[in-house]
Amino acid sequence: MANPIDRSIINISVDCVIFGFDENEIDLKVLLIERGEEPFFGQMALPGDLVNIDENIDESAKRVLRELTGLDDIFLEQLFTFGNITRHPLGRVVTVTYYALIKPSDFDLLPSGFATMAEWRSISEIRELAFDHFKILSTALTRLKGKIRYQPIGFNLLPEKFTLTQLQSLYETILDTDFDKRNFRKKILSMDMLIPLNEKQKGVAHRAARLYKFDMERYDKLQTLGFNFAL
Amino acid sequence: MANPIDRSIINISVDCVIFGFDENEIDLKVLLIERGEEPFFGQMALPGDLVNIDENIDESAKRVLRELTGLDDIFLEQLFTFGNITRHPLGRVVTVTYYALIKPSDFDLLPSGFATMAEWRSISEIRELAFDHFKILSTALTRLKGKIRYQPIGFNLLPEKFTLTQLQSLYETILDTDFDKRNFRKKILSMDMLIPLNEKQKGVAHRAARLYKFDMERYDKLQTLGFNFAL
DNA sequence: TCAAAAGTGTTCTTATTACACCCATGG
DNA sequence: CCATGGGTGTAATAAGAACACTTTTGA
Numbered sequence: 001m002a003n004p005i006d007r008s009i010i011n012i013s014v015d016c017v018i019f020g021f022d023e024n025e026i027d028l029k030v031l032l033i034e035r036g037e038e039p040f041f042g043q044m045a046l047p048g049d050l051v052n053i054d055e056n057i058d059e060s061a062k063r064v065l066r067e068l069t070g071l072d073d074i075f076l077e078q079l080f081t082f083g084n085i086t087r088h089p090l091g092r093v094v095t096v097t098y099y100a101l102i103k104p105s106d107f108d109l110l111p112s113g114f115a116t117m118a119e120w121r122s123i124s125e126i127r128e129l130a131f132d133h134f135k136i137l138s139t140a141l142t143r144l145k146g147k148i149r150y151q152p153i154g155f156n157l158l159p160e161k162f163t164l165t166q167l168q169s170l171y172e173t174i175l176d177t178d179f180d181k182r183n184f185r186k187k188i189l190s191m192d193m194l195i196p197l198n199e200k201q202k203g204v205a206h207r208a209a210r211l212y213k214f215d216m217e218r219y220d221k222l223q224t225l226g227f228n229f230a231l
Numbered sequence: 232m233a234n235p236i237d238r239s240i241i242n243i244s245v246d247c248v249i250f251g252f253d254e255n256e257i258d259l260k261v262l263l264i265e266r267g268e269e270p271f272f273g274q275m276a277l278p279g280d281l282v283n284i285d286e287n288i289d290e291s292a293k294r295v296l297r298e299l300t301g302l303d304d305i306f307l308e309q310l311f312t313f314g315n316i317t318r319h320p321l322g323r324v325v326t327v328t329y330y331a332l333i334k335p336s337d338f339d340l341l342p343s344g345f346a347t348m349a350e351w352r353s354i355s356e357i358r359e360l361a362f363d364h365f366k367i368l369s370t371a372l373t374r375l376k377g378k379i380r381y382q383p384i385g386f387n388l389l390p391e392k393f394t395l396t397q398l399q400s401l402y403e404t405i406l407d408t409d410f411d412k413r414n415f416r417k418k419i420l421s422m423d424m425l426i427p428l429n430e431k432q433k434g435v436a437h438r439a440a441r442l443y444k445f446d447m448e449r450y451d452k453l454q455t456l457g458f459n460f461a462l
Numbered sequence: 463t464c465a466a467a468a469g470t471g472t473t474c475t476t477a478t479t480a481c482a483c484c485c486a487t488g489g
Numbered sequence: 490c491c492a493t494g495g496g497t498g499t500a501a502t503a504a505g506a507a508c509a510c511t512t513t514t515g516a
Contacts, residue, residue, distance in 0.1 A: 008284075012241050012325055053323050054316065057312065059485095063472075077481095078311060081312045081327045083289070085286070167482090180507075181468090182469090182470070185469085206513075206514055206515075207466080207468045396494075435488080436487065436493065438487055439486075441495085441496090
């Protein structure tokens with residue numbers, strides 16, 4: 001970590017689990033940095049660092065993420081706080097973790113600080129991470145899968161205009177399952193949250209699909225009424 | 232708080248939201264202490280205190296709860312971490328909060344430490360609390376209501392042998408709603424998690440109800456298969 | 463003309479809701 | 490004998506699951 005750990009006190013840090021999903025890609029990715037500093041020098045880790053005394057922890061998470069990876073203006077949701085005595089080799093560090101799901105192609109990565117590298121890595125290929133970050137990642141993945149069934153996470157992962165097949169494959173990738181095409185369409189359209197456009201895909205070597213966009217106003221209304229997005 | 236706040240560092244505390252439900256009682260309660268110390272001297276607050284450097288935060292929550300209220304051996308679940316700069320008047324304190332739902336009559340309250348009193352208070356009557364504890368309480372209540380629909384919280388709130396009406400009124404109280412008696416029974420019995428006993432209530436001035444107990448083995452199995460307790 | 467994905471309905475099964483009367487017990 | 494809560498079934502509706510062929514497009 002960039003700030004020094006004080007062995008005489010409980011230090012507090014934030015760590016961010018940024019999931020990435022791009023259309024055309026088949027798997028879910030996570031943003032990792034390579035550490036240019038001890039401990040775990042040269043190993044991959046979640047972006048994270050100590051909280052400053054004069055910043056709210058939510059703001060701290062945003063700052064740390066920006067400083068290490070260049071990602072800015074991301075909606076982070078709090079995940080869990082990990083506080084075991086032994087989780088950091090240099091002292092006592094309680095970490096508040098956050099997660100988000102974004103579209104990698106919307107952002108440029110710019111590693112700096114003690115991050116010598118910032119990269120998207122496929123979830124399925126990750127075997128180990130610095131500290132207890134692998135455990136944090138697993139916790140985040142479980143939460144994401146649970147959450148996406150009830151909340152329209154994912155609206156920000158598609159282009160403004162998208163096809164129903166794109167939407168379906170987004171859900172299939174994140175939930176790691178398959179849906180019946182007709183049933184998926186029936187359900188998603190019955191929610192009345194998509195606006196069909198008088199536009200079609202162009203330049204595809206097959207029948208062009210109709211494009212849709214999200215009806216945010218309608219969605220917000222349904223949310224407040226306790227609407228359920230389950231599939 | 233009992234330990235002194237150090238203004239030069241970020242202090243870390245735990246706070247516990249202990250919900251209480253007793254049969255025969257119509258409303259949901261929460262365990263509060265009266266503070267015998269500044270700040271907020273004499274005001275009601277959630278039991279909470281600073282974390283020691285040599286204890287895990289989960290263990291810290293248990294210890295603090297025990298020291299202030301006498302409650303021991305309670306399964307606490309982490310709720311959320313509140314870390315705004317301004318949340319504590321004497322310095323920077325990030326608090327990790329926990330919650331649980333228990334049956335008050337199973338425990339004796341024994342206030343000590345800086346708690347001059349420890350009491351069960353009806354949720355609906357609480358207007359204000361020390362620090363940001365009212366907000367913490369609201370967050371916990373939302374979480375509890377969400378959670379009880381998918382998890383069998385509540386098994387520990389009833390006597391070992393209970394009637395279906397007791398179970399129903401437990402759910403109705405916590406979710407603040409009403410269920411149709413026949414539909415409730417049909418659904419709960421179809422889950423196959425209750426064992427009907429060859430025993431009846433005694434001493435009631437009406438037809439005696441059959442008693443049931445939970446089939447924990449069966450429940451654990453269903454849990455791992457992704458079972459859903461929704462009502 | 464072929465390959466590739468788009469688009470479209472029906473049937474069957476299962477879950478959810480609404481609803482009202484008789485039963486057993488103790489006071 | 491009455492007040493109190495216990496106990497029971499059915500019909501209607503809604504939601505979910507399974508399933509296969511025709512259409513459009515560009516290469």
